[in-house]
Structures are given as structure tokens and as C-alpha cells.
Amino acid sequence: DGTVGANKNSIKIIGDHTDMYAQGYFAYDSKKSGGLTISHLRFGKKPIKSTYYITKANFVACHKPSYVNVYDMVEDLKPGGSFLLNCEWNEKELDEHLPAKMKRYIARNNINFYTINGVKLGKEIGLGGRINTILQSAFFTITGIIPKEKAIQYMKDAATKSYSRKGEKIVKMNHEAIDRGANEFVKVHVPEAWKDAVDNTTVKKVNCGDPALTEYVNNVLIPANRHQGDKLPVSAVLKMANGTVPSGSAAYEKRGIAIDVPEWNPANCIQCNTCSYVCPHAVIRPAVLNAEEVAKAPKSMKMKDMTLMPGLKFAITISTLDCTGCGSCATVCPGMRGNKALTMKPMETQLASQEGFDYGQKLSPKPEVAKKFRPTSVKGSQFHKPLLEFSGACAGCGETPYAKLATQLFGDRMYIANATGCSSIWGGSAPATPYTRNEKGYGPAWNNSLFEDNAEFGYGMALANDAIRGRLADYVKEIQAADDASDTLKTASKEYLDTAESSVANREPTDRLIAELQKAAKGSGKTAELAKKTLADKDYLAKKSIWIFGGDGWSYDIGFGGLDHVLASGENVNVLIFDTEVYSNTGGQASKATPMGSVAQFAATGKSTKKKDMPGMFMTYGYIYVAHVAMGADYNQTVKALTEAESYNGPSIIIAYAPCINQGIKGGMGISQLEEKKAVAAGYWKNFR
Known part of the structure; x- marks a missing residue:
């Protein structure tokens, strides 16, 4: 403020x-x-x-x-x-x-x-x-x-x-x-x-379901967020000495910082899910309820009949206490007959909607919805839990909607190497972790290295993963050929090997293989020993999606040499660049992504050189997938670019236009999606893939 x-x-x-x-x-x-x-x-x-x-x-x-x-x-x-x-x-x-x-x-x-x-x-x-x-x-x-x-x-x-x-x-x-x-x-x-005055409130211990996360939230997150982190004993953090922390802790902050939050009017809603698609903090989400769930729903929870899905109800749920009040959702809401389905209201008047949001997170999966609305479509993607939620990013942030969407598409199998910068601060700054897991316990494995070597860091993660999976594949091949392996184990082994290089198709065969290996490991003989060896590294069996995140300061400037080396290698990695056209985390200094004439720190009279043509440079290789996207200008193009990059068996790079608070947008960050649309309409930013 x-x-x-x-x-x-x-x-x-x-x-x-x-x-x-x-x-x-x-x-x-x-x-x-x-x-x-x-x-x-x-x-x-x-x-x-x-x-x-x-x-x-x-x-x-x-x-x-x-x-x-x-x-x-x-x-x-x-x-x-x-x-x-x-x-x-x-x-x-x-x-x-x-x-x-x-x-x-x-x-x-x-x-x-x-x-x-x-x-x-x-x-x-x-x-x-x-x-x-x-x-x-x-x-x-x-x-x-x-x-x-x-x-x-x-x-x-x-x-x-x-x-x-x-x-x-x-x-x-x-x-x-x-x-x-x-x-x-x-x-x-x-x-x-x-x-x-008498205290009439008691501090309740949080139960997160997962014992490790529960311990972390109660013993580290809550005291640190109360500005009592300096009083923590060493024993409270000793389990994190290797640098790992439980994911999903940001969901337990519930900071309640917004002045105004969205209120949903079902009568004006066309069920497009655009509000959820653009929300930088994943606080507004669609929910689908069957008759039994409707009967148990909180009385304050609004809903309406779901379009094209008889017998189901649709609701837009809002986590009031996690909202930052940017208004992006209300800005993009198309509404009905000129009346928006979302309007911004004082937070104090909307606290009851938190109950509906919390209930919505406990609803059963609806396979019929995923079948009707493709998970790789704008609307369909939003029926999947975002595995990046409630980050500390700026209200209206232009970066997080891209990262959040990536987790909805591939989050259950993502490895993320994150360059230091804004995306590492909102992505994993102690004590809260916004990257989380789905109902099966799968979620992004996130790591942060130095500013200048992030591409190499992600490349190393990919090579290490390839090496481990190669060894495990050899074990599975031996099991498939073993005389003492059961028919069901051999079938599971074949299905696994047939889908080994498809991150989309490989998850279910991997789960079936692990179940059969666990049975085989209880016996004796060659197959049992191979099963035990394979199970020792079972987390590496499924095909992973390797992602390298960072801003333009890292990719265009300080880490460009490493980025060029990694993409030129031909390795199957995916790079997502949040292009704010300045060094965002350090206060808006000019980078090589800053266009000619732009006023920024270190370019007070306007930058004298033009913006580096990064996509053009990488297109010259001929075997790198290159996309240039602006979500607010074309929602479909953005989701297609992400899915095409991930499915391409080779290096890919997506450069995403991300309006930033350092740009000083006159209407505020609540119109960042409109700024992306105007940038493309004016020819300032070109969308292609």
C-alpha cells in the first residue's frame, strides 16, 4: 500500500x-x-x-x-x-x-x-x-x-x-x-x-491430513507467519536439513488480505470457467456436485444446473481468505446479456463463501465431466485442481496464471527447475509452499538453483531422471522375460514399456506395474529380487515432464548462454519464460527483453537498443518447439502451446507475456489480462507457435 x-x-x-x-x-x-x-x-x-x-x-x-x-x-x-x-x-x-x-x-x-x-x-x-x-x-x-x-x-x-x-x-x-x-x-x-478483557478464543492446531505437513504447519509455518520465527528451536527445522519441505503449506495461511473479493451471481453465469482460468492465485474455482453432494452442501453455497450435464449442479467457489482482491476474474467475466456474474464486494460481506469453497475441495472426481470437457481445453482444464495455489505473488500477477495452468495440465508429473527471481519468490519462499499435491498425493517436485545456471540445473535433472529410468526399464525388461514372472506381471511390464515415453499415457500402466511388483516382491527367486530393486526407485518409474521456469532477466540476460546450450542439446525439456520485459524481482531494471524506448531503471531516458529476438534465435535451430503467447489475447492458443510443448519429444520454449506491477499499468493489475489483449491487438506482442 x-x-x-x-x-x-x-x-x-x-x-x-x-x-x-x-x-x-x-x-x-x-x-x-x-x-x-x-x-x-x-x-x-x-x-x-x-x-x-x-x-x-x-x-x-x-x-x-x-x-x-x-x-x-x-x-x-x-x-x-x-x-x-x-x-x-x-x-x-x-x-x-x-x-x-x-x-x-x-x-x-x-x-x-x-x-x-x-x-x-x-x-x-x-x-x-x-x-x-x-x-x-x-x-x-x-x-x-x-x-x-x-x-x-x-x-x-x-x-x-x-x-x-x-x-x-x-x-x-x-x-x-x-x-x-x-x-x-x-x-x-x-x-x-x-x-x-477476557480471551474467548483458543489457538487450534491445524490437521492437514498428512502428518509431515501437519507438523510443519503447526511448528514452523504458523509461528513464522506470526513473526516469531526467530524464536523457533533448531529441533523444529532439523527434519528439513536436506533442504526439502512438505508441499501445500500455503493453503493454511488464510491471510485475509483483500479489501474487495468477488461475489458470484449464478443467474448471470455462462459456465465458461474463464474467471478460474485467469485467477493468479487459484482462489476462484468451478465445482461440480451430484445429488448427494448437493444435499450435504452448506446452505450458503450457491449453485445452478450444469450445462450439458443433466443431474449435476455447477458452482463457482471463492476462497475469500486467500483472495488478494485484484479483480482479474470480474474484469474478464463475460456475463450474460451485459450483466457480469462476478462483482467485487467488501471482503467482510463475503466471508460465508469460504465455507462453500472448502466444501468444493472435498467433492468426488467426476470422470464424466472430464470426458465431456477435454482437460486440455480452456474450460475443461479448470475442473482439475491447480497444483499451484495461494502464492504470495502480486495481486493481478501476470506470471502465475501461466504456471498455474501448467500444473493443471501436467502437475502430477512435473519436475520444475526455477530460476531465482519473482517466480522463485512466489513459488517457494519460506515458510509457505504454494506448489501442492492432488488427491492421489502427486504434485510438482520444485527446486530452485542459482540465477545464472537454472537451465543447466534443469538439464541435469532431466539427464539424471533419464539415467534412473533407463536402469529401471532394464529391470522391467528382465522381469518380462523371466520364467518365474506371473502373466499379470508380464502384461503390466509390457504395458509400461509400451507407454514409457508418453507422460500422458504412462501414469496408469505405472500404477498397475507397481501393484504387481509389490505382489512379486513378497516371493523369492529372480523376479522377486528384480521387483525389490525396481520398487526401491518406484517414484522414478512414471514418465516425468521436465520444466524450466524463469523470467526475462534470467533467460534473455544472465542465463542465456546456459539456456542456449540446453535447448541446442536436443534433450526433452520444456522452458517457460515469464516475460515482464524488466527485472521484476529487483524493482524494474531494464533487461534485453525491454523494448526500445521503454523507461525503466538503468534506462531513465528510454532504452536505446531494441528487444532481443529470442524466439527468432531459437527457431533457427529447426528442431526446437517455439511459442510466443499472451493469455489474455487468446486463451485457447495458450493452452495449446503448453500441451504441444509438453507432448513434443524434444526441446521446447514458451515465451509468455506477463504484465507486471513494475510497468505501472494505469488501471492497476486487475486489468493485466486486458493489457495482454491490447498488446497483441496493437501488434506490440505477436502470438505464434
């Missing part, structure tokens, strides 16, 4: 316009949206040499109301200090929402308590969720470090300097935010009863 930037401005204002010294320390987590930032600001008449975070504060501000139930927001506040909370609650609602521990501390320590509805003001002004200048203005007024009138003028001068490049309208909106923030906060009358 711009808080860190505003606090840096505050330091400059105080340092430049008073005789006080200033210092700032800033702590961040790795979430791209709704992430925790803590700004530690010090001001004083003497030079400040403190080398540690503040533990005795005169002023604390909480800019996210959901934080009051996650962190100890006031534990570092001095008696008599000031606490500013950004929320929409009145005094009665504060009593309902604030935890008892916080109420006791505020009342017993004579804390001056203020609230401000920054989100409401931001919407009225036109700034949306960018509430930084509103809260900054309230800070100066409450603390009185600088006289109010002077502080307002200094802030306006700073805003003019910061935003003048974005136009007069943006500057005026920030000036209005400063004026209103200075005057529209409210001092809360703290009830005497708060001194003896």
Missing part, C-alpha cells in the same frame, strides 16, 4: 526541515501482495547510532486491520504512547474485533488510541488501496513532530516531487489524501472494561 515509501519520505521531511537527526530500519517479508513490512523510525536531537529494531515505541501504526489478530501490535508501545489503527470499525465493532490481550494493554497503559478509515478515503479520492499518504498525514498530526500546517505543506511538496511524472491528476489526489488524512482520524474512548 506504499507504507514504506511514505515512511522514507517522512524521514526526509523531518531530517530536512527540523534540527533533529533521523534513522530508519525497514523489515520486509517475501510476499508480493499483502506482505508484512515494518518500518522502524527514530528521531532525536542527538546523532542516532542504534543498530537494532525499536522495542519501546512512542507511536505505533497498524495499516492492515487483519494484523491485530495475527501479531502483537502494541507489545512494543510505551505506556502513554499513541496507537493508530487503519480500519472501518466503530467503537462497538472495535470491542468485537480486537483481541483481549490488545484491549488489556491499551487500557492498562493509558494508550492514546486512534482509528482512521484509510481504505474508504482512498476509494473516495481515487487512490484505491494506496493509503500511504493518508496514514502519513495522520502520523504527523498525531505525533506533532512538526507543526501541522508546515507538515502538510512539506508532505505536499514531497508528493509533487514523487508523483509529478505520473501527471497532475495523481498529484492532486495525493494532496487531497494528505488534507483528509490530517483531519479525518478519530480518537477512541477506551472503555474501562478493557482493563479486564
Whole structure:
């Protein structure tokens, strides 16, 4: 929401316009949206040499109301200090929402308590969720470090300097935010009863079904997300000493960070699944229910008759607590007769929809639906669980929809080598893991290496997998020829070998072979020994889909030599490049993917050289599958490119246009899919495969 930037401005204002010294320390987590930032600001008449975070504060501000139930927001506040909370609650609602521990501390320590509805003001002004200048203005007024009138003028001068490049309208909106923030906060009358407030909630242990994941979530994820990771004992992480962590832990964060979330109106829905297709965080999904499941469904769960599937009901389910509120789903929704099926509503009004989403995840598979709607079609793909869900990517991220779709198509057999960058931060940044597993326990095996050698890293994974599978295939051939092997084992062996090079067809024969091997291993003789040897590496039996993920900074620049070497090798690997046309993770620096004339960091006057023609370079080899895609411009072309690349028995590369927050899209990231459509329509980006 711009808080860190505003606090840096505050330091400059105080340092430049008073005789006080200033210092700032800033702590961040790795979430791209709704992430925790803590700004530690010090001001004083003497030079400040403190080398540690503040533990005795005169002023604390909480800019996210959901934080009051996650962190100890006031534990570092001095008696008599000031606490500013950004929320929409009145005094009665504060009593309902604030935890008892916080109420006791505020009342017993004579804390001056203020609230401000920054989100409401931001919407009225036109700034949306960018509430930084509103809260900054309230800070100066409450603390009185600088006289109010002077502080307002200094802030306006700073805003003019910061935003003048974005136009007069943006500057005026920030000036209005400063004026209103200075005057529209409210001092809360703290009830005497708060001194003896009683806790009526208990922290429940999470049961994830999988013992390893349950232990990880309760002992590592939850404490770390409460900002208590430094207090974890070594024993809590000792099982992860080899670098592996259980997948699927992001599903248990339930951060509740969105301001507005989608509400589904069944009457206007044409059941196209486009909303699910474009959702960057996999929080909106179709669900199909039979009569028995309908009878057991939560009363709050909306549904309608499913098109072309008599006897089944269709629902769009929304995970309110995982949504980031980007609005991509509502933007692309075609609706019916001009009326959209999705509209954005305040999160507080949509909490009941979480129950429907949770129920939808427990429904039985519907083979008849997969038969009717091809899993490799836009609509059909969305009936498959995304094996990338609830990542920490930016709201409206242009990268994650491609990766999520890949997991819906091939996730149960994917190996992913991920270059360091945005995709490694939203893909596997501790403590949460958004890559997950399906109901059978299959899911992507994800790994992250250095920035510069990701292609080689993925290539090594492919070669190692080939070597192990080659050895296992030799064992299976021996079993097939063995005199003491049963007929059913020989049949299973033949089916396995016949489909060994098809990742789509090989899964079921592999499962049947493993079942027969487990029976054979209980006996004695040559076949039993071969069965035991094969079962020792049974996870490698099924044909894997090798993927190499990364951004344009890695692929066009730093890792290009390795990428060229790997694709030229002819090995059956698939490369997916998220082309944001800048170094996204480090703040928007120009890369060789940045087009001529674009303004970016290190190219303040516009980039002087044209964009590298990467697809053209790889097409010259003649045996590399090359695709150039923009999802928002052609949903079908994107899914076809992914399936064709995966099925091609050789190297493939897909370069996907991914709008990024660093591009400063005027309408916000909620229209990223429309930006992709406009880019192709204008000839700026060319779709081909």
C-alpha cells in the first residue's frame, strides 16, 4: 500500500526541515501482495547510532486491520504512547474485533488510541488501496513532530516531487489524501472494561491430513507467519536439513488480505470457467456436485444446473481468505446479456463463501465431466485442481496464471527447475509452499538453483531422471522375460514399456506395474529380487515432464548462454519464460527483453537498443518447439502451446507475456489480462507457435 515509501519520505521531511537527526530500519517479508513490512523510525536531537529494531515505541501504526489478530501490535508501545489503527470499525465493532490481550494493554497503559478509515478515503479520492499518504498525514498530526500546517505543506511538496511524472491528476489526489488524512482520524474512548478483557478464543492446531505437513504447519509455518520465527528451536527445522519441505503449506495461511473479493451471481453465469482460468492465485474455482453432494452442501453455497450435464449442479467457489482482491476474474467475466456474474464486494460481506469453497475441495472426481470437457481445453482444464495455489505473488500477477495452468495440465508429473527471481519468490519462499499435491498425493517436485545456471540445473535433472529410468526399464525388461514372472506381471511390464515415453499415457500402466511388483516382491527367486530393486526407485518409474521456469532477466540476460546450450542439446525439456520485459524481482531494471524506448531503471531516458529476438534465435535451430503467447489475447492458443510443448519429444520454449506491477499499468493489475489483449491487438506482442 506504499507504507514504506511514505515512511522514507517522512524521514526526509523531518531530517530536512527540523534540527533533529533521523534513522530508519525497514523489515520486509517475501510476499508480493499483502506482505508484512515494518518500518522502524527514530528521531532525536542527538546523532542516532542504534543498530537494532525499536522495542519501546512512542507511536505505533497498524495499516492492515487483519494484523491485530495475527501479531502483537502494541507489545512494543510505551505506556502513554499513541496507537493508530487503519480500519472501518466503530467503537462497538472495535470491542468485537480486537483481541483481549490488545484491549488489556491499551487500557492498562493509558494508550492514546486512534482509528482512521484509510481504505474508504482512498476509494473516495481515487487512490484505491494506496493509503500511504493518508496514514502519513495522520502520523504527523498525531505525533506533532512538526507543526501541522508546515507538515502538510512539506508532505505536499514531497508528493509533487514523487508523483509529478505520473501527471497532475495523481498529484492532486495525493494532496487531497494528505488534507483528509490530517483531519479525518478519530480518537477512541477506551472503555474501562478493557482493563479486564477476557480471551474467548483458543489457538487450534491445524490437521492437514498428512502428518509431515501437519507438523510443519503447526511448528514452523504458523509461528513464522506470526513473526516469531526467530524464536523457533533448531529441533523444529532439523527434519528439513536436506533442504526439502512438505508441499501445500500455503493453503493454511488464510491471510485475509483483500479489501474487495468477488461475489458470484449464478443467474448471470455462462459456465465458461474463464474467471478460474485467469485467477493468479487459484482462489476462484468451478465445482461440480451430484445429488448427494448437493444435499450435504452448506446452505450458503450457491449453485445452478450444469450445462450439458443433466443431474449435476455447477458452482463457482471463492476462497475469500486467500483472495488478494485484484479483480482479474470480474474484469474478464463475460456475463450474460451485459450483466457480469462476478462483482467485487467488501471482503467482510463475503466471508460465508469460504465455507462453500472448502466444501468444493472435498467433492468426488467426476470422470464424466472430464470426458465431456477435454482437460486440455480452456474450460475443461479448470475442473482439475491447480497444483499451484495461494502464492504470495502480486495481486493481478501476470506470471502465475501461466504456471498455474501448467500444473493443471501436467502437475502430477512435473519436475520444475526455477530460476531465482519473482517466480522463485512466489513459488517457494519460506515458510509457505504454494506448489501442492492432488488427491492421489502427486504434485510438482520444485527446486530452485542459482540465477545464472537454472537451465543447466534443469538439464541435469532431466539427464539424471533419464539415467534412473533407463536402469529401471532394464529391470522391467528382465522381469518380462523371466520364467518365474506371473502373466499379470508380464502384461503390466509390457504395458509400461509400451507407454514409457508418453507422460500422458504412462501414469496408469505405472500404477498397475507397481501393484504387481509389490505382489512379486513378497516371493523369492529372480523376479522377486528384480521387483525389490525396481520398487526401491518406484517414484522414478512414471514418465516425468521436465520444466524450466524463469523470467526475462534470467533467460534473455544472465542465463542465456546456459539456456542456449540446453535447448541446442536436443534433450526433452520444456522452458517457460515469464516475460515482464524488466527485472521484476529487483524493482524494474531494464533487461534485453525491454523494448526500445521503454523507461525503466538503468534506462531513465528510454532504452536505446531494441528487444532481443529470442524466439527468432531459437527457431533457427529447426528442431526446437517455439511459442510466443499472451493469455489474455487468446486463451485457447495458450493452452495449446503448453500441451504441444509438453507432448513434443524434444526441446521446447514458451515465451509468455506477463504484465507486471513494475510497468505501472494505469488501471492497476486487475486489468493485466486486458493489457495482454491490447498488446497483441496493437501488434506490440505477436502470438505464434
